[in-house]
Amino acid sequence: MNKVLNINLGGMPFTIDEDAYDHLRTYLKTIHKHFSSSEGYEEITADIEARMAELFQEKLxxxxxxTLADVKHVIAIMGTPEDFGAESIGEDAPKSDSGKRWEFKTGKRLFRNPDDSVVGGVCSGIAAYFGIQDPVWVRLAFILLTVSGGFGIPLYLILWAVLPEAKTASDRLAMRGEPANVSNIGRIIEEELSYMxxxxxxxxxxxxxxxxxKKK
Amino acid sequence: MKVQELIDNTGQQMRKGILELCILAIISDEKEAYPSDIIKRLEAAEMIVVQGTLYPLLARLKSAGLLDYTWKESDAGPPRKYYSLTKDGEEFLNGLMSNWQKLVEAVNQSTRSLTANNKEVK
Structure with a gap:
């Protein structure tokens, strides 16, 4: 069973699954944000919505x-703003600048990484935070700390106790410092699905x- | 594998450069063009990969005064926008077209040895 919503997309009515609606809304939000400082902003977004409505009609x-599959299909046809963002429209440069600042602000968070852990996932969480490809270097550093002064183990235990575990897909994205945008959503959902x-x-x-x- | 990737990327860049010319030519050909029909023709010619590419371009050409549109009723849904070239747009298209022809000649000249060799091989 799934909850459905009624929406008006580009002047056409649709009944849409709730999860599909969330996915579509996030996509459209990203589109709106991407073009918000471009000339003809409203026309671009209205045209894209109208085209998506047509594609939904054809697909349905x-x-x-x-359904969510329909939304994914149509988004793949339309492409993400990153795909067609290369078409420079007016003041593209300052916009991408502010985009970077936003990413920096929401930035990375330090988590324990349960997907790649030897003891508590502390080292691989730290590696993800600093963008180190292989957590083995962080583990080596901890081992060195332990051997050279015995400082490694208490430090590890403290971090283990203090750091939260990256439980959800958005936690994992925040851990790697990837903003939750359209191009990541597919992956988030897949990760969530496989977890589920x-x-x-x-x-x-x-x-x-x-x-x-009971049978027995 | 790596070379194929490079070919794809560069090919994409080439297409991007002449996309504007193609859109204007299609609109000029149809007199009044509905964006979804423009998309169909562009896709048939493998000129665009994702459909969203078209809309910011149309908006830019419109705000540059090269395109204009009118609303028309449709039987299948809400009213549709039909794009047409303005006077400036026609002039722009002619200019681009002669540029393109010069470019084709220049490219043919630069790659003549390659195409000649190819023919010999065949």
Whole structure:
């Protein structure tokens, strides 16, 4: 079961799944932000919305509801602002500048990385924070600290206790310092989905175990 | 693999440079062009990769006074924008076209040895 919403896209009505709506809204927001300082801003965004409405109509045929797959399909056809942003439109330079500042502000956050951990994921979290490709260098540094003065282990334990674990996809993006933009959303959703399906799989196993117990 | 990537990138840059010319030529050909139809023709000619590329370009040409549009009712949905060339736009297109022809000649001249060799091989 999925909640649906009714929207007006480019003057056409659509019924859309909630997750598909969120994805579409984020995409359109990125488009609006990208063109907000360009001349003809409203026309560009209105035209793009109208075109997306057409593409949805073509894709849907007789189906009544826009799904996440439809939204992804149409976004792939339209492209991300990064794809067509290279078409310089007027004051492109100062805009990209402010974009960088924004990225810097929201920047990276220090997390423990549970996906690539030996003990607590502290080292690989630090490596992600400083953009070090291989966390093994950070681990080596900790080992050196431990051997040379015994300072490494208490420091590690403190960091382990203090740093939060990167639990969600957006945490993981923040850890790597990637802004949550359209080009990343696909990946975020995929990561979330694989996480969810893992969880569901575990749940299924548990239920199966319960069930077979009851049978006996 | 690496060379193929370079070819693709450079090819994309080449197309980008003449995209404006192609859009204007299509609009001139159709007299009044609906953006989705422009997209169809551009895609058939493999001139654009993502459709979103067209709209900022149209807006820029419009604000430069080279294009204009009128609204027309449609049977299938909300009113549609139809783009046409202005007087300046026609002049601009003619200028671009003669530039393009010069460029073709120049490129042919520079690459003559290559094309001649190719023919011999064939």
């Amino acid at each position: 045929g007789n189906r009544p509801i826009v 399906s893992k969880k569901m799989g575990e749940l299924g196993e548990e239920l199966k175990a319960e069930f077979s117990k």
